[in-house]
Amino acid sequence: MLVPGVRSFLRELESHCCSTAIMTFLDGDGEPMVITLKRQGQEVAYGDYWGTKELFVSKLLFGCNPSGSLILRSFTPEIDEFTQLPIKELRGYVLRGDGDDLEFKKLTPKAMFACHNTDAQTGEPLALEQSVRYC
Numbered sequence: 001m002l003v004p005g006v007r008s009f010l011r012e013l014e015s016h017c018c019s020t021a022i023m024t025f026l027d028g029d030g031e032p033m034v035i036t037l038k039r040q041g042q043e044v045a046y047g048d049y050w051g052t053k054e055l056f057v058s059k060l061l062f063g064c065n066p067s068g069s070l071i072l073r074s075f076t077p078e079i080d081e082f083t084q085l086p087i088k089e090l091r092g093y094v095l096r097g098d099g100d101d102l103e104f105k106k107l108t109p110k111a112m113f114a115c116h117n118t119d120a121q122t123g124e125p126l127a128l129e130q131s132v133r134y135c
Contacts, residue, residue, distance in 0.1 A: 005102035006057055009095075012104070013037070013072055014044040016091060016135075021074040025056070027063030064097030080131040089133045090116060109134040 002010070013023065014037070021037040035056060038045045046053035060068070070093045078087040092107035092115065107115070112134040117126050 002057065003061070003101045005097075005104070006060055009060070009093075009102055009104045010057075012093075012106075013070075014039075016072060016074045016089065017044050018074065018076055021072055023056075024071045024073075025059065025063075025068065026070070027059055027068045028065055029063070031063070033059060060095065060102050061097050062099055064095040064102060065099065066096065068095040068097070069093065070095060076133075083130045085131040087131050087133055089135045091135045 013021070017037045017039050019039050023033075023035045023037060025033045025035070027033070033056065035047045035052060046056060072089075072091045072093070074089040074091070076087045076089060079085070080087050090112050092112050094105045094107065096103045116132075116134070117128060118124070119126055
């Protein structure tokens, strides 16, 4: 049985998966985990292997102590009129867990834009990626 904070966070992620999404999770030790989400009717599959969702839930609870982060890239059915590419939505979350539950805070679209378009080492702006919506 999922604890309330994890259940709420999974619902949040799944609500933004129209067809396919990519999650990049970074735990408190800086270890990344990348999982592809695929919508199958009312259900969302986590990865291509059995147990991926359970492993992810475990990492959420124990890997976010004191904190972790997650970027969700959702692919929409909308096509950008200029590039003719599917529009990708970017969302970011800061996570805090203690082994018993999980709290999450969604980054603002402005913060996502700044994070995605700024060189982390120099602070200089990066070239803008086409067909991206910051959510």
